[in-house]
Amino acid sequence: MSQDVKEKMESKAKPEDAKTGAAAQRVVDPDYLILEAPRKKEFITGSEAAKESVRRANVDIAIAYPITPQSETMQQVGYLYAEGYIKDYYRGEEEIGVMSAVAGASRAGVRVLTATAGPGLMRGLEQIVSWPGGRLPSMLLVMCRVVNAPLAIQPDNIEISYLLNSGGIVLHGENQQDFYDYPLIGFMVGEKPEVTLPVAVAVDGFFVTHARGWVSMPAEDIKLPPRDCYHEAVPMMDNENPPIRISRDSPIQKSNFISYQMHAAWQQEIWAAQERAKKWLNRWLGGLIEVVNPGAKTMIVASGAAVSQGREAVRQATEKGLDVGLIKIKSIRPFPTEELTEALEHAEKIVIPEFNYVGWLAKEVKAAIDRTDRIIAGPRVFGGMTMPTELILETISASE
């Protein structure tokens, strides 16, 4: 008898206790929810996958603002609020207001979620890059699109490059499945006392958000433990401990060597927290990278939707008898420097396909590994173009 049939029968047997929806959810250990709970497959869009993730994430407040292609996700999150899965939800005035309110909510000690895309990320950036300095755990879903100008709403992930130096954790999902898994993992990692950082989960807009894919998920009746804000690196701004002077921000009111040292130490600590996040990311992501066909002479290194194209390119190359492998980078911050160095040790050629003009991932990989003359920093598509696998295969063979 399958688990759900059994559960249905049990609920029939005791109708007076039967709870449905949000009321039926119980808190489970994150290891169970993320790694162990039995899963079933559904064919859903990326936005729906994100909704299912949020449903199980025990979110306290979600703050929304429309921008294509993320609007649908935050609408779906709104339905979760209406159904009682989230305690508070509102549409903010615009992204500066939304990202500021995220900071306020995180300081209050609750679990907070928002989402944005392209120009919205740019608008909220001053706030977003201040979250790590405030040590504010929160979840930012980024559905990448072109950054203006010219105006466009097409897929292009150049906006991730603006997050690289923020100090926050940045995960880059490949597909609908990742868009279900990564937010749950992100909440748990960011709220660890030794981490206490915001997490951004980025996916490539449209390819992931609007297309359907198979997503395997556990049942709806389990959720993550709530945020435990008194087990974090900094005090909450809830005044539960008077009398106390806390100005968590801007201790740098003076120009002197003590204040310089304070700010320097604070910055170092944020990046040290990123390193400490690796342990938990490894546990729940199953490693910062995934390696397909390890040991191949030619390795494709990619993140996001380019990974899917890379997988197909590996399949086609293997059919042709070529020795090609793939590395999927799941975590952009912290960056898997050691893992890449090891996994690329043997590689003679490294191809880095990207959905942006500037090639931010290629720059990252170049800065991480030695013998950089092995790297072919491309192919790249941008402004909404798709990436045919032929483009990747041609890049591999053109350099033969």
Next chain:
Amino acid sequence: MSLKTIRPATGFKEYLPKEYQDLIDDGPFLRQRKVSELGSFKEAIEEHPMCAGCAMTLFIRLVFVALPSLEHTVICGTAGCGRLAITQGAVPFVYGNYGDTNAVATGLKRGLDIRFKDQPKDVVVMAGDGGLADIGFHAVMHSWFRKEKFTTIMLDNEVYGNTGGQDSGMTQKGMVMKMAPTGKKFEKMDMLGLAKTAGVAYTARISTTNPTRIANTIRKAVLIAREVGPTFIQAYTSCNIEYAIPTPKVIDDARDVEKDRYGFAEYFSDEAQSYWDESEKERKRLRKAAKKIK
């Protein structure tokens, strides 16, 4: 080792700094202090790096006396002179990004309401005219339109004091300032009018002349915000440096400006008025009952 936030244990009180002990024994917590008691109790703010004769500092000091529930209050501010004094108060202070106060306060207040269902937590925004009327304008207006339940206090010195004397939207027309070299071209913004339009429950315009009135106004605004909706206080807190007011004349200036264009004015929405009338009645009843017992 526990990773829980450190809490001073009662038993260790005597080993904590004298200042901490004084705040516990003779401070403004868990009791409503009066302006007439000033000088006889340990205030939440004492030391500060503000200019001599600063009217804003006097006003902030009075706010710390007036807040009705200091032990459950969090203050949000932004860049400007005011925050240099506010950060010295024994109340948690959020210094966010430029002009984000009312958006941060929105998230903070809603978050606190989720966590503390039976204990009201007061969120108070206290920032300057530039922070609220210029860079923070959209967040201020939208927090009012959304009817967020917190108080906004504008420390209106009619200038960007901290950056050295540039005109703000609240500067009077014609004033020659650092970024208005030929005089400011447009009128002082009517934030009180905008507040009414946006549906703010209670507004007050006040100058730094009458400490008791300031304290009563602050208290009223915070209590109405707790129960009814957003409240707004616009306070004239002159900058004696940029406006070249001689230090001994700061209060004279406050009186002159009050007489001329900054007279005390209150506005209640219908809902706020009936709430306030009811709660005044209740307070009177309780006072009478207390007298009888005595």
